[in-house]
Amino acid sequence: MAPVISAKNVWKLFGPDPERYLRDMPADRGFDEIRADGYIAGVKDVSVDVGKGEMLVIMGLSGSGKSTLVRCFSRLHDITGGTIEVDGQDIMSLNERDLIDLRRSKMGMVFQSFGLLPHRTVLENVAFPLEMRGQDRHTRRERALEVVRLVGLEGREDYFPRELSGGQQQRVGIARSLAIEPDIWFLDEPFSALDPLIRREMQDEFLRLQEMLGKTIVFITHDFDEALRLADRIAIMKDGAIEQCDTPDEIVMHPATEYVRKFTEDIDKARVVHARGLSLPINGATVEGPPVDGRARIQDLARQLVNETREVIPVADEDGKVIGVMQRKDALDLLLGAG
Amino acid sequence: MAVTSTADIGGHTDQSAKRDPVLIGLLAAAFVLMAAYALGILPTWLYRVPEEWIPPTAEMLDVVFAFVQNDLGLIHLTRFIAEGPLEFLLDATANLLYGKRRWPYLGPIPWTAIAAATAVLGYYLGGWKMAALAGGTFVWTALIGQWDIAMQTMSVLIVAAPFAFLIGLLLGIAAWKYKWVDRLIKPILSILQTLPFFTYLLPAVIFFKVGPTAGAVATIIYAIPPMILMTTLGLKKVSPEVVEAGKMSGCTRWQMLTRVYLPAARTELLVGVNQVIMLCLAMVVLTAFIGMPGLGAKLLAMMGSFKLGRSFEIGITIVLFAIMLDRLSKAWVEKQPYHHEKGTPWWQQHAYLLGGVALFVIFYILAQFIDFFAEIGRRQSFSKGKEIDKAIKGFLAIEGVNAVTDWLRWFLNVKVLIPFRNSLLWIPTSAFILLITALTYWIGGKRPAIWGFIFFTIIAFSGWWDRSVITLYTVISAVIISMLIGIPLGVFAARSAKWPRRILLACDTAQTFPSFIYLIPAIMLFGVNDVAVVFAIVIFTTVPLTRYTIEGLRTVPPEITEAADMSGATRRQKRWSVQLPMALPTMAVGFNQAIMFAFFMVIIAAFIGTQDLGQELQRTLAGTELGKNIVLGLNVSLMALTFDLAVMSWAENRKKVLGLT
Numbered sequence A: 001m002a003p004v005i006s007a008k009n010v011w012k013l014f015g016p017d018p019e020r021y022l023r024d025m026p027a028d029r030g031f032d033e034i035r036a037d038g039y040i041a042g043v044k045d046v047s048v049d050v051g052k053g054e055m056l057v058i059m060g061l062s063g064s065g066k067s068t069l070v071r072c073f074s075r076l077h078d079i080t081g082g083t084i085e086v087d088g089q090d091i092m093s094l095n096e097r098d099l100i101d102l103r104r105s106k107m108g109m110v111f112q113s114f115g116l117l118p119h120r121t122v123l124e125n126v127a128f129p130l131e132m133r134g135q136d137r138h139t140r141r142e143r144a145l146e147v148v149r150l151v152g153l154e155g156r157e158d159y160f161p162r163e164l165s166g167g168q169q170q171r172v173g174i175a176r177s178l179a180i181e182p183d184i185w186f187l188d189e190p191f192s193a194l195d196p197l198i199r200r201e202m203q204d205e206f207l208r209l210q211e212m213l214g215k216t217i218v219f220i221t222h223d224f225d226e227a228l229r230l231a232d233r234i235a236i237m238k239d240g241a242i243e244q245c246d247t248p249d250e251i252v253m254h255p256a257t258e259y260v261r262k263f264t265e266d267i268d269k270a271r272v273v274h275a276r277g278l279s280l281p282i283n284g285a286t287v288e289g290p291p292v293d294g295r296a297r298i299q300d301l302a303r304q305l306v307n308e309t310r311e312v313i314p315v316a317d318e319d320g321k322v323i324g325v326m327q328r329k330d331a332l333d334l335l336l337g338a339g
Numbered sequence B: 001m002a003v004t005s006t007a008d009i010g011g012h013t014d015q016s017a018k019r020d021p022v023l024i025g026l027l028a029a030a031f032v033l034m035a036a037y038a039l040g041i042l043p044t045w046l047y048r049v050p051e052e053w054i055p056p057t058a059e060m061l062d063v064v065f066a067f068v069q070n071d072l073g074l075i076h077l078t079r080f081i082a083e084g085p086l087e088f089l090l091d092a093t094a095n096l097l098y099g100k101r102r103w104p105y106l107g108p109i110p111w112t113a114i115a116a117a118t119a120v121l122g123y124y125l126g127g128w129k130m131a132a133l134a135g136g137t138f139v140w141t142a143l144i145g146q147w148d149i150a151m152q153t154m155s156v157l158i159v160a161a162p163f164a165f166l167i168g169l170l171l172g173i174a175a176w177k178y179k180w181v182d183r184l185i186k187p188i189l190s191i192l193q194t195l196p197f198f199t200y201l202l203p204a205v206i207f208f209k210v211g212p213t214a215g216a217v218a219t220i221i222y223a224i225p226p227m228i229l230m231t232t233l234g235l236k237k238v239s240p241e242v243v244e245a246g247k248m249s250g251c252t253r254w255q256m257l258t259r260v261y262l263p264a265a266r267t268e269l270l271v272g273v274n275q276v277i278m279l280c281l282a283m284v285v286l287t288a289f290i291g292m293p294g295l296g297a298k299l300l301a302m303m304g305s306f307k308l309g310r311s312f313e314i315g316i317t318i319v320l321f322a323i324m325l326d327r328l329s330k331a332w333v334e335k336q337p338y339h340h341e342k343g344t345p346w347w348q349q350h351a352y353l354l355g356g357v358a359l360f361v362i363f364y365i366l367a368q369f370i371d372f373f374a375e376i377g378r379r380q381s382f383s384k385g386k387e388i389d390k391a392i393k394g395f396l397a398i399e400g401v402n403a404v405t406d407w408l409r410w411f412l413n414v415k416v417l418i419p420f421r422n423s424l425l426w427i428p429t430s431a432f433i434l435l436i437t438a439l440t441y442w443i444g445g446k447r448p449a450i451w452g453f454i455f456f457t458i459i460a461f462s463g464w465w466d467r468s469v470i471t472l473y474t475v476i477s478a479v480i481i482s483m484l485i486g487i488p489l490g491v492f493a494a495r496s497a498k499w500p501r502r503i504l505l506a507c508d509t510a511q512t513f514p515s516f517i518y519l520i521p522a523i524m525l526f527g528v529n530d531v532a533v534v535f536a537i538v539i540f541t542t543v544p545l546t547r548y549t550i551e552g553l554r555t556v557p558p559e560i561t562e563a564a565d566m567s568g569a570t571r572r573q574k575r576w577s578v579q580l581p582m583a584l585p586t587m588a589v590g591f592n593q594a595i596m597f598a599f600f601m602v603i604i605a606a607f608i609g610t611q612d613l614g615q616e617l618q619r620t621l622a623g624t625e626l627g628k629n630i631v632l633g634l635n636v637s638l639m640a641l642t643f644d645l646a647v648m649s650w651a652e653n654r655k656k657v658l659g660l661t
């Protein structure tokens, strides 16, 4: 199936004359060398695909280029090099009109500090994209009310943003981004500005919405727990480049670079890795007894692993078919941190 | 650490200034020239630029203007605007407010109706206090018998302010959107802001007829610059996420501007509105000089015939209007939208609007039957002009008071002002220019010095050197005196917890008064002479000096004062070696403003009878000598700009050094 977003060798440089600099730049120039030349590599040679219905989480320290990359996807930034296709269309080739249409029909975005219009009520904020599309007052009111209800803000339609708490304001931001029923949903650290308890609640809320709506999502966070809770795949960025883009299991079990390893070092791996992630090819070994579910996290298998008598445990996929075996020792090492 | 480093910095600049060869060279050259003049060996062309070397700038300008005006037909365009839409609007408001016999033939609106409606507006914006202020101002004006002249002033203000707002807004948007517009507008703005108001007045008179139209045009032009600045500032400050949210919602460019940027910049735009209104009021009062009837004209006439009681009353009216307009528009800035509970009936949601309209209608109808509610004639008014007159004159005649003012007048005139003026006039032009260059170099560095040199050389060749020097002398004397008052006052006030806020409030309020007002006490105390001029400027300029001294001292970061405490500084040491150096950049801003205010006031004071540029400028109004007017105006502007550049450059450098930016 064709990816919804397909980025190939994307560059975004900030500086006086980025196009020219990039054209004349020798290959494999590093981030620091580029900076010494007076440019900042916001995004550095990134290639990544996002599949339909997939949730890609982008992670990295602050300043690593996460926001910049996502703004390239929606062409809030014009990229300096490479190509970005959305639904097979090169977005850099769109004229202003087509770009506006693309955003009006396909994209929604949620911002870290909400980006609400202070002079509009909750309902007017949510209806804003519909208003820009030129929908009539009645339809847009109906639709806005529907989304406001979806995010649990009914009863506050007439409030102004400054009369709401942070969590409620972000609900407005989420509702606004959903009003046009976008196919692609960008969220730039949507919960970072909220305090931990509310954050947890909003994540649950977000998972519920995602289950219901099944959108293609690019989600930025710098919180690893958040990434692990949400991600199908995680892309880890450093200095504008993607260090590794993989499933959470792979990132934790097989970090591609030293940086990623350091990054994941303090994670409680048992909470991340699934039985499938530890499974090895059978290679003719004899398997006995009932298999464990490959989708189960090692942490959730803890009790069973401790009481287990077999050294080699079969692992099954969602249909119950055995796909490999897991060494009990590997699993226990992961669980007890002796790895 | 921080403490020692600031002390180091202070010491460092002093040393480098002493050693700087450029500075020494400039000063030495100036002294050589002065010595030569004292010995009588200075060539005369170095003493004053000879008459025959002075280019006929004024005449050339007159030719250019005549060409633009008549041959290019600009006059037809401006006259069309003046006699067409602008005059139409002015006539309409004049009819409504004081019953001029023009379309729509409805007015005058009874004073009670206006007072009641504005009181409701005041209540809506800021509660009972604002209601009392707004209603009270109009009641006072009516009762004191100044309704008609106040409404003459307001009828121009009501037309001029929206125009200034709109033009400023559009130019501000253009400057924000296009770099080249910004680059074009910036220098023009800084000249406009230092140009004496007489220079706004004359072109207005020539191109737009005498009377309210010219007054309105001058007022509009005068009030535009801050609106431009506030607009660009506000648009630049809109949070990037709000902008991105707008783009992601699929806004077109037009939608971005009208639905995202402008509403999000609401606060700054409203601050701009406040400034536009206040500048309009200040200018509309001054248009008295070109024969615009109203509060200003009345004040001018009363002061001219030394009717101090009536002047005083008009002064209070002007001050009340200033405070009211300022507070109401500021309350509007603060006013945030809030939601009504679900199911609030519509009449409740619009209670204020309905209440205001209802009261307006009730008083309108009442006024048809009860004359007192419609209009208060001169006989019925409560004016106590004569009595106040007697009281003031009686007070001034008291032995002690009289002796004090007389002595002050004598001392300032004979011992300070006249000797100072004569010595400035004694200095040869060439030496003077070098001294100014040295001063600006010492204060602001190379760039301001180059500009100072160029500007004063231009002044020397303008043919108005002596009058320029007299203007400068008045400004310098006044600013020095107000520094002696304002800075200690600020330092003293900043020490306590309560006083700063009170004094800042007083300064803020005083700054909203139209400058004209400051002439009243000066004339009351000193009559019509040089001392009164300096006194008026001193009151006017002490305000910003005090204000910024307090502000500067209060914004010294607490870590730094704490560090000083930890290193065992006494309060005195702390003030002199820590707080003051840190506060200096902010104080410099106040100093700069004081100088600009002084240049502004010195021109107004021409009315009292001075011998400076202001006097000449005022004369050009009568003779409609546009070229000369512009030359004189530019002279004032160039002097003001010289100081502006030097002081601001100093403050910038200092802030950078102290890491305050």
Ligand SMILES: Nc1ncnc2c1ncn2[C@@H]1O[C@H](COP(=O)(O)OP(=O)(O)O)[C@@H](O)[C@H]1O
Binding pocket: A014, A015, A040, A041, A042, A060, A061, A062, A063, A064, A065, A066, A067, A068, A069
């Ligand atoms: N408009 C811009 N102009 C110049 N530099 C920028 C701009 N936007 C971002 N950058 C730089 O690009 C880098 C990446 O920024 P960003 O994408 O915001 O990081 P993140 O979202 O991961 O914290 C940073 O070094 C930042 O300073």
Ligand SMILES: [Mg+2]
Binding pocket: A066, A067, A068, A188, A189
């Ligand atoms: Mg970011």
